[in-house]
Amino acid sequence: MGPIDVYVTALGGALRGPRAAKADLVAEARDGLIDAAEHYESGGLDRVEAERAAVAEFGPVAVLAPEYQRELALAQGRRTGLLIAAGVATQAIISEVAWRSAAPGWNWEPSRAYLWLAGAVDYASYAAVLGALLAAVACGIGSRYVAVGRAFVRATGLGAIAVVAFFIAGGTLLTLFSPHTGGTGSAPALAASAVTLSLPAWMVYSGLRCVRAASTATG
Structure with a gap:
């Protein structure tokens, strides 16, 4: 060589x-x-x-690499933002379809706490999609106009992990306390969970890659 x-x-x-x-x-x-x-x-x-x-x-590589790494960190932040937006939107749609398919024939008035939790999960979905799209824009074309550095990319990665944790916890509680599941989970809900099982793992993995990519970047 x-x-x-x-x-x-x-x-x-x-x-x-x-x-x-x-x-x-x-x-x-x-x-x-x-x-x-x-x-x-x-x-x-x-x-x-x-x-x-x-x-x-x-x-020297030690001098040049951090500058190149910043570009890669921004690329990973952009990819993670788009993945979170698409993943949360997909999860929300699948959950809604599973819920509606299981709901016919129910004779149940949800408690105030259950309605509050369901509403919080819904609004959090909107906020997560919007925030993820804004992060993707900031790490992309927005980096030309706004100083976006490794701290922002790291925050994007940590935010992705937090989003996944929140929706796993919220979705689990909504499923467990649904009267149709009897505390074990309905067939449609479990099927939806099986279909989307790999998506949260992929989102967490992308978030971890953000944190790793940002660790040696400049700025």
Whole structure:
């Protein structure tokens, strides 16, 4: 491996974030190094010395990586925001369909506490979708106009985990205290839970990737 290959490999190993975005940044760095090396080579250096000069000009990985990492952190924050918005909306729709399919024939007046909890979950769904979309915009085009750094990306990741925890707790309570479930869960509700079981795990995983991506970014 030549000096450029060694440098690019080290840079790629230091970065954390979405695979495609990371590959683009590493490819961009490689292209820049190759162009610089060709310039030095045209000035009379042999290939190895030209690559070493290009790497030296580019700067140490430890200095460059945090700047690249910021871009990857923003990309992960944008992806997580979109995932949370889509995931919460999907969960809300599936839960509503399951509830309506189980409701016919019920003879039950929900308690005030149950109605309050159901309303809180509904309004929290709206707030979570809106907040997640705003976070995605801030980490995307919004970063051109607003100073968005690793603290915001970390907050987005932690917020994603908190959203999942809230809706798991709220959904579980609503299911357990529904008279139709008898405390065990109706077939439609359990089916809906089975269908969407992987979605909360995916959302938590994306949130953790936000926290990890932000840990070594600048800003």
